[in-house]
Amino acid sequence: DSGVTQTPKHLITATGQRVTLRCSPRSGDLSVYWYQQSLDQGLQFLIQYYNGEERAKGNILERFSAQQFPDLHSELNLSSLELGDSALYFCASSVASRGANTEAFFGQGTRLTVV
Amino acid sequence: ILNVEQSPQSLHVQEGDSTNFTCSFPSSNFYALHWYRWETAKSPEALFVMTLNGDEKKKGRISATLNTKEGYSYLYIKGSQPEDSATYLCAFSNYGGSQGNLIFGKGTKLSVKP
Numbered sequence: 001d002s003g004v005t006q007t008p009k010h011l012i013t014a015t016g017q018r019v020t021l022r023c024s025p026r027s028g029d030l031s032v033y034w035y036q037q038s039l040d041q042g043l044q045f046l047i048q049y050y051n052g053e054e055r056a057k058g059n060i061l062e063r064f065s066a067q068q069f070p071d072l073h074s075e076l077n078l079s080s081l082e083l084g085d086s087a088l089y090f091c092a093s094s095v096a097s098r099g100a101n102t103e104a105f106f107g108q109g110t111r112l113t114v115v
Numbered sequence: 116i117l118n119v120e121q122s123p124q125s126l127h128v129q130e131g132d133s134t135n136f137t138c139s140f141p142s143s144n145f146y147a148l149h150w151y152r153w154e155t156a157k158s159p160e161a162l163f164v165m166t167l168n169g170d171e172k173k174k175g176r177i178s179a180t181l182n183t184k185e186g187y188s189y190l191y192i193k194g195s196q197p198e199d200s201a202t203y204l205c206a207f208s209n210y211g212g213s214q215g216n217l218i219f220g221k222g223t224k225l226s227v228k229p
Contacts, residue, residue: 002158002160004158033216033217035219041221042204042219042220042221042222043159043204043206043219044219045216045217045218045219048216056216058216090158090159092159100146100147100149100206100208100216100217101146101147101164101166101208102164103149103161103164104149104161104217105161106151106158106159106160107158108157108158109158
């Protein structure tokens, strides 16, 4: 058990809908990272938050947004869903502030299926 | 766009064989190189985090080396066991505009046959 909790584990929704994925980081970790893993693709970095502030942004679509709350949990919002958004979404956390020089701990992922 | 390349994509070895994989990354603005082990239906688990050129780290039968000047890292597994079967991911972190994120390679999928 990594200590990172993601909910839900599975989500099936229709095109055009909006969903929210939730992540609770490991106790004491201030950084949260979101990744997308699509079929035959590696882990694609979406966005990082540190202590409530956006720290780094990857190839995150404009239809996607995220935030980190004062209790440090994070939510990834996916809207106007398309079939191609079907993927495994991982959240990871670490103590790292500036730069990823400490290991990241991954949640179990949320499997999103858009039909 | 920063790119991390891993080779080979997949590897099939017999129990007891020793093996190694390669991770190539941009050598400029290097900050850290991570290795993760990802078993099917589980989440990636960190093996090593290396920050200095020439770093060598070891955990049991698994070890890793780092060359930041030429932009590569090797992961070695000595005497592979069936339980080593997993996908091994490397991830690169750099200074600069994208500071703080980890860029992952696509991984090397290792299968160890008894």
